[in-house]
Amino acid sequence: MALLTLTDVYKSFGGVKAVDGVSMRVEKGEIIGLIGPNGAGKTTLVNIISGFYKPDRGEILFNGSDVTTKPPYIRAKLGIARTFQNPRLVSNMTALLNVAYAVLGREDAKNMSLYEAVAEAIYYLDLVGLLRRRDVLAKDMPLYELRLLELARALALRPKLLLIDEVMAGLNPAEAEKVRKLIINIKEQLDLTIIWIEHVLKLVMKTVDRVVVMHYGKIIAEGSPKEVAENPVVIEAYTGKRMVAI
Numbered sequence: 001m002a003l004l005t006l007t008d009v010y011k012s013f014g015g016v017k018a019v020d021g022v023s024m025r026v027e028k029g030e031i032i033g034l035i036g037p038n039g040a041g042k043t044t045l046v047n048i049i050s051g052f053y054k055p056d057r058g059e060i061l062f063n064g065s066d067v068t069t070k071p072p073y074i075r076a077k078l079g080i081a082r083t084f085q086n087p088r089l090v091s092n093m094t095a096l097l098n099v100a101y102a103v104l105g106r107e108d109a110k111n112m113s114l115y116e117a118v119a120e121a122i123y124y125l126d127l128v129g130l131l132r133r134r135d136v137l138a139k140d141m142p143l144y145e146l147r148l149l150e151l152a153r154a155l156a157l158r159p160k161l162l163l164i165d166e167v168m169a170g171l172n173p174a175e176a177e178k179v180r181k182l183i184i185n186i187k188e189q190l191d192l193t194i195i196w197i198e199h200v201l202k203l204v205m206k207t208v209d210r211v212v213v214m215h216y217g218k219i220i221a222e223g224s225p226k227e228v229a230e231n232p233v234v235i236e237a238y239t240g241k242r243m244v245a246i
């Protein structure tokens with residue numbers, strides 16, 4: 001059984017068909033790169049999967065349950081977590097409390113003490129390499145650390161499916177490479193399935209199992225990184241240039 005199945009999903013904003021009949025299966029343990037030119041509909045699709053947008057039409061099954069009309073908190077409970085392009089953290093709280101707060105928001109943490117939540121938060125901070133920075137306020141952290149903290153916050157929800165939205169934006173190549181390795185590491189250690197929206201194609205292509213390409217709200221290609229990079233339809237969508245050297 002697929003972990004996630006989208007069937008004929010649509011979402012329009014006024015006259016704009018942001019997601020236009022998308023069907024997609026995600027198997028457990030996969031890491032999928034979701035790519036496509038600006039405005040292709042990638043973030044809208046992630047908003048639909050995480051429950052921030054209700055689709056106009058179509059069906060979403062997650063782990064055997066129909067979640068099409070379920071709100072984000074129910075989907076989070078079932079195991080869907082996401083990061084945001086602009087990290088959504090509490091700026092006046094320390095890194096540690098930001099993650100502990102996410103732990104305490106979990107259904108299974110109802111009877112958890114703050115002490116236990118902090119202990120668990122320390123594990124996630126360590127996993128993303130931010131343990132030494134645990135007492136720094138989020139508002140005092142540079143973008144690279146905020147991206148790591150955003151990942152730790154999402155992991156603290158103990159997801160089965162992690163949706164990562166443009167985590168590399170604004171990072172330098174060395175930072176981006178560290179985050180790429182971290183994504184591989186957390187996937188293995190926490191047995192995750194990942195859908196990763198990314199514009200830095202070179203990083204996606206050398207990391208993911210499968211690439212899904214969107215353009216004008218539709219999936220125009222999918223396959224291995226090599227297949228997709230050589231697909232003429234994809235090259236055309238990326239303004240005719242050869243898209244990436246792999």
Ligand SMILES: Nc1ncnc2c1ncn2[C@@H]1O[C@H](COP(=O)(O)OP(=O)(O)OP(=O)(O)O)[C@@H](O)[C@H]1O
Nearest residue numbers: 013016017018036037038039040041042043044045
């Ligand atoms: N809340 C909204 N209201 C109106 N239009 C929207 C909204 N969200 C997205 N759109 C439109 O839907 C289309 C798809 O946008 P979306 O952000 O999903 O694309 P994207 O592939 O994530 O783009 P990018 O790579 O630039 O982030 C665009 O034309 C966008 O302007």
